Amino acid sequence: MADFDGFAPIEAIFYTVFHPTEGTKVSHQVPLGSIVAPPWGSEFEASQEPLFDFDVVKNYIIPKGPLCNRLITLKVDQYSLVGYPVQITAPHYARNSFSFNFCFVFNYGANTIPFESAIRRLGRMFKNLEEQYHILSKKEDMVFFKNFQSSSTANAVLPDNIAESASLDDQLAARASSIDSNFTPSIASFSQLAIDLDNNINSSTPIGVSTKNGNVMTLESIESLIQQIYQDLNNYSECLIPVDSGNSVDIKLLPLLPPPPRVNPEDVPISTVQLNTMVDVNWDPTMLKILPYIDGINSIKRISLLADADYWVVKSCIQHLMYYKCITITDIFQFSNIYAPTADIDLFLKDPNMATDCQAYVVSASQFDDIPFDTCNNPLGNNSSAKTSTDNISGTSRNRNSSTASLRSGKRTVVLPSKAKLFYLYRSLHQGQTVRNWFKEHRDELEYIDVRRLLTFGVLRGLIYRVESYPLVDSLLLKDSNQASMFGTLADRLTPTREPTLRTLMRRRNSANVTDEQRLQISELSRLLESSKSFDAICTEMSLDRKSVETLLRTMGPFNVVNS
Amino acid sequence: MSFLPNPCLLGILLSISTHNGPQLVFHYPPKPKDFGFKATPFALDNDLLDSDESSSDEDSDTSSVTDEAVGKNDSNIFQDPNYVSGQTLLDLLDEQDRRRAAKEARRLMKESKKNSISSNPRTSSEINSLRSSDHHHHHHNKKSENKVFGFDVEFLSEIVTPPRQMCNSRFELAVDDMAFLGLPIHINEEGQWRTSAPKTGKHSKRSKGSNISREEEVEMLEEEEGDVEEGASTENTMSMFNIVFVMNPPVVEFNHRIDEMFHYVVSRLAMVLRYEQAKSDYVWLESQKILKVKEQNEDLSINELYDKILKESSLAQTIAQCFKSISTSNIADLQIQDKMISLQIPLKKQFKSLPPKTEPVLPGSFLASTAIDETSTEEEEENIGYMALLLLDDAEKIVSELKIEQGSQLAQFIKSISPTLSLYSLSQSNGMEPLQVASFAKHLIYWRRARAVVPLNPKSVFIVSPMAPLHNLGERIISFRQEFPSLPSLPSFLSLLSNAKPRSFMAIIPSKDHKGIYLDALSWLMRYGYVTQLLIFVWLKIPNRIKIAVEEDLEREGLTKKTKDSKFKFADLSTDATGKEKTGNRSGSSSSSQIRSVWNGQDMVIEEEDEDDTILLEPERATAVERRWISKVIKGQPPEQAALFHKLVRYLNGKTPLELVMLKENISRHDVRKLLHGINDYIISVKHW
Incomplete structure (x- = not known):
């Protein structure tokens, strides 16, 4: 992926809760001291000054209800904070609700989008865990519960484990007095508590949280969890941290790619990677079916015909491959095509690798001595003659020619064209000149060069562009506007018609013996002409070659061809 | 990044902070859509440009397969349209196909009533298409009428009123994929809006009640009408205001769209308002007006109320105007007190290189390597004096x-x-300084009124641009006909220009009398992006015989004893990779230029052709040897040719078109042609726009 340059580093992660008496406070943070000065006195040395003033933003970190359970991104100072504040309302909490947020800190301009779904998921997961097991609220001490002091009302308010809560609450009450604000000792008491709790849960919930070894909370502390997320994501762009036997924090960062662009039936996919080496068992059957036909020659429509697959499915497959940049789109190669240099043709001189790549790509064993030019312009090619001709260009011709050559000499010398020659060939393309004529003019220089590959390389690298031809019929283009009728006739009169006598002649003749099939074709053609489609698009859509389309057009009246 | 404009502006809020706390004074439009905090899906298709095409595609696009998929996945897709992964991609594509029609209808509708005041600028088809099955999509229900963007008004005012430490710098809060963007302005420690403007200190006598006190203030203000300015400064209890733009850009271009909006619109508007607030208490006075109207007319319907507010308050009008213009990618011309400011997010309508065919662009975009816009380098801008301006509209207008x-x-x-006419000649005929003309010109270009082009000349060559907007030609055919009734129709004219080898424009002008009108037609075609000029770019190429001759000279002079190395670089790059790497991807391990390989079972020998020519990319920065080559090239030419050559040699870098060189150095076409003919063996030219 050329346009992807790694994920933004996480500057810090912190976990905040709304404390019933102390309000919003940062419970855990990595790196230590990045958000607030560490509360544990001199035992831990803060590694840094706080990145920003937490008090200023705390109302956005633990916000009021309407902002909760949504991904919140806030820019402050030089940083961008991304969090998913969660608020759980339940009567057994001290303030009838419990609020927390796992918040990630990035640099101001960082692209936080790849992290967003992970942060959202993290918040949602802990929301569920908290709702079911109070995994967070019980972590530190019991101040989050109403029954902190007395267990008398507990039976009524703890909804999850009504039957067991009495015993649990007794324990809680017993411990509550001994728990001081120090965090570390509470872990010991808590693990005991957790086991008890877990036994209860196990009997009442089918989730089957493992209890056998008593490690229902492998989550040692939130501190170590966020520490690990912080390190793993920054170092490996992924993490896999079990929380308990049923839950884990699994994050894999993926770059966000823009959706693939729209493709047309006449577009020709060409692979940028070895597609067949990437196939695995999970691949879509249609995808497997079309792979052999993605060769830089077949249009999408033709691929669907060749592979006998539905066009819309094929189109989706092609877009899928485009999304992962496995293919790009070029045009249908025909000898009637016109190509011309773009403003970026100088890249061939300036990019040190391009000329070498081009040499390697275009060198060919043989000249195209016997290409049947005139049958090449059927882009859809569902008749056999056009099919063989396009195949010829792709390589079978090579096969045949080289074999004849080898019969003569046994060994063949191929001259790698010089870079200057390739450049001159590109610059010699211009508007108003078909490939056929260009080829005739440069026949000698094009020895050992695969013309199709030369042109495809130029188009894909933006050195040259395909000049598309559009047949335009004034009266059809004016159809929509209310002045159409007036201008239709006016246009007819004023358009310099090539051979008006012939035209009227054709018309007269055709009105007499136009077949039903032709009439259908004409109506389809008119529809396509109204939206100014190129010849390639029309030929593909109608499964006709350009000559037949031109013949049809002539029966319809005067038309202009614009090459753009 | 998409080249299409996409402001994604959902609404504009004005919140202030007084001693009574934060307050949402005004928002526009009256009933903004919140899209359920979802981002605008990234537009794949170009329905803005070719409605015919997409609608004709539509029938077939939503064939049985896609319809099924849509029915099944409707709600899932909306969950996260932008976090599309491989698995959901196909779903998304189907979904987007389906929505194309709805979006198109909206676009057309929008365009038709772009300038009408509409409280509900979007059509019902859009609402239907965008309303997901999510539960928080009941903004049309009665009960949520006083919700704005899905929030209660009071709560909304709280979240867009950040604490003072976050003020006077960019404020950006995103709730899911909906962003609130502003530049909150807070009064400073001395109670002043700007450090310069002297103000009396604020006092807080009216902080007890909320509504009553404000009403009193308003009344008192009315009594003091004659002396508003002084009265205002003493009554001012507002400590902060924030103009907040609410946006939901597509996730893939989220940061880009937000930055764009902040840079071009939000920050500029906020600064102007701060200036006016400091000068005459403008924001506070207008806020009071709006709040008063709101209070007095609580029983009115929201549309009637807004009509009243817009009539009363110029600030409300400004906000509404700003929303209407910016959200439709137009220029917002705003009147704030006696000041006029214009705001816009610049459109990408000029391209130096051809964008990929799959990338949608604005119709009528202009393709020219000489284009000058706000991204141009200084070097490019220096050329502006020799370029002409093509007005994109009538001069009077x-x-x-x-x-x-x-x-x-x-x-x-x-x-x-x-x-x-070049700007330089314009400045002479108008008696203006060239610098002043250049700045006027840049102004006109920036404000979408003009485009810099190489001065049109019938001797130049023009081609139909590969970006020509050939879709929806109908209207253009008509307007071309109206403008130039005596000329061939637009399609025939384009056909004339494009069906042969490019030739000078003169060739299609039937007679001298037609020259004027044909040139007018040409500028019309350029204005709408149908046509662009084919320019000539030239490099020097040094064939081997020159190089060998120079080498012999050097040997003769005893400057070099090196055995001749016949491998010259193909282009004079500082990296010599091009010269050395001759084997490319082939499995060549030999040091000679012969590689054996097996091709289709045949034994094959690949020989590399010797590079003959070296192309000088930067003759201006030629090395000593290269300078000798150059002087060898011009040797034997008549002295006036040689003088001309030395004048031009720095332009033979493939960057400056000859057409512009002639103007810059004031050399006639004839002389240039003669010179290039003389050194024909040593130049290589390319023709592009």
Whole structure:
């Protein structure tokens, strides 16, 4: 992926809760001291000054209800904070609700989008865990519960484990007095508590949280969890941290790619990677079916015909491959095509690798001595003659020619064209000149060069562009506007018609013996002409070659061809 | 990044903070859509450009397969349209196909009533298409009428009123994929809005009740009408205001769209308002007006209320105007007190290189490597004096739209603009400084009124641009016909230009008398992006015999004893990779230029052709040896040719088109042709736009 340059580093992660008496406070943070000065006195040395003033933003970190359970991104100072504040309302909490947020800190301009779904998921997961097991609220001490002091009302308010809560609450009450604000000792008491709790849960919930070894909370502390997320994501762009036997924090960062662009039936996919080496068992059957036909020659429509697959499915497959940049789109190669240099043709001189790549790509064993030019312009090619001709260009011709050559000499010398020659060939393309004529003019220089590959390389690298031809019929283009009728006739009169006598002649003749099939074709053609489609698009859509389309057009009246 | 404009502006809020706490004074539109905090899906298709195409595609696009998929996945897709992964991609594509029709209808509708005041600028088809099955999509229900963007008004005012430490710098809060963007302005420690403006300190006598006190204030203000300015400064209890733009850009271009909006619109508007607030308490006075109208007319329907507010308050009008213009990618011309400011997010309508075919662009975009826009380098801008301006509209109309005084110098200048005259000659005929003309020109370009082009000349060559907007030609055919009734129709004209080898424009002008009208037609075609000029770019190429000759000279002079190395670089890059790497991807391990390989079972020998020519990319920065080559090239030419050559040699770098070189150095076409003919063996030219 050329346009992807790694994920933004996480500057810090912190976990905040709304404390019933102390309000919003940062419970855990990595790196230590990045958000607030560490509360544990001199035992831990803060590694840094706080990145920003937490008090200023705390109302956005633990916000009021309407902002909760949504991904919140806030820019402050030089940083961008991304969090998913969660608020759980339940009567057994001290303030009838419990609020927390796992918040990630990035640099101001960082692209936080790849992290967003992970942060959202993290918040949602802990929301569920908290709702079911109070995994967070019980972590530190019991101040989050109403029954902190007395267990008398507990039976009524703890909804999850009504039957067991009495015993649990007794324990809680017993411990509550001994728990001081120090965090570390509470872990010991808590693990005991957790086991008890877990036994209860196990009997009442089918989730089957493992209890056998008593490690229902492998989550040692939130501190170590966020520490690990912080390190793993920054170092490996992924993490896999079990929380308990049923839950884990699994994050894999993926770059966000823009959706693939729209493709047309006449577009020709060409692979940028070895597609067949990437196939695995999970691949879509249609995808497997079309792979052999993605060769830089077949249009999408033709691929669907060749592979006998539905066009819309094929189109989706092609877009899928485009999304992962496995293919790009070029045009249908025909000898009637016109190509011309773009403003970026100088890249061939300036990019040190391009000329070498081009040499390697275009060198060919043989000249195209016997290409049947005139049958090449059927882009859809569902008749056999056009099919063989396009195949010829792709390589079978090579096969045949080289074999004849080898019969003569046994060994063949191929001259790698010089870079200057390739450049001159590109610059010699211009508007108003078909490939056929260009080829005739440069026949000698094009020895050992695969013309199709030369042109495809130029188009894909933006050195040259395909000049598309559009047949335009004034009266059809004016159809929509209310002045159409007036201008239709006016246009007819004023358009310099090539051979008006012939035209009227054709018309007269055709009105007499136009077949039903032709009439259908004409109506389809008119529809396509109204939206100014190129010849390639029309030929593909109608499964006709350009000559037949031109013949049809002539029966319809005067038309202009614009090459753009 | 998409080239299409996509402001994604959902609404604009004005919140203030007084001693009564934060307050949402005004928002526009009256009933903004919140899209359930979802981002605008990234538009794949180009329905803005080719409605015919997409609608004709539509019938077939939503064939049975896609319909099924849509029915099944409707709600899932909306969950996260932008976090599309491989698995959901197909779903998304189907979904987007389906929505194309709805979006198109909306676009057309929008366009048709772009300028009408509409409280509900979007059509019902859009609402239907965008309303997901999510539960928080009941903004049309009665009960949520006082919700704005899905929030209670009081709560909304709280979240867009950040604490003071976050003020006077960019404020950006995103709730899911909906962003609130502003530049909150807070009074400073001395109670002043700006450090310069002296103000009396604020006092807080009216902080007890909320509504009553404000009403009293308003009344008192009315009593003191005659002396508003002084009264205002003493009554001012507002400590902060924030103009907040609410946006939901597509996730893939989220940061880009937000930055764009902040840079071009939000920050500029906020600064102007701060200035006016400091000067005359403008924001506070207008806020009071709006709040008063709101209080007095609680029983009115929201539309009637907004009509009243917009009539009363110029700030409300400004906000509404700003929303309407910016959200439709137009220029917002805002009147704030006695000041006029214009705001816009610049459109990408000029391209130096051809964008990929799959990338949608604005119709009528102009393709020219000489284009000058706000991304141009200084070097490119230096050329502007030799370029002409192509007005994108009628000169009179531009003068009146820009509210330039008739008869002023600028108006004179605009009226004298012609695409055939360079700015330099314009400045002479108008008696203006070239620098001033250049700055006027850049102004017109920035504000979408003009485009810099190489002065039109019938001897130049023009081609139909590969970006020509050939879709929806109907209307253009008609307007071309109206403008130039005596000329061939637009398609025939384009056909004339494009069906042969490119030739000078003169070739299609039937007679001298037609020259004027054909040139007018040409500038019309360029204005709408149908046609672009084919320019000539030249490099020097040094064949081997020159190089060998120079080498022999050097040996003779005893400057080098090196055995001759016949491998010259193909282009004079500082990296010599091109010269050395001859094997490319082939499995070549031999040091000779012969590689054996097996091709289709045949034993094959690949020989590399010797590079003959070296192309000098930067003759201006030629090395000593290269300079000798260059002088060898011109040797034997008549002295006046040689002089001309030395004048031109720095332009033979493939960057400056000859057409512009002729103007810059004031050399005739004939002389240039003669020179290039003389050194034909040593130049290589390419023709592109």
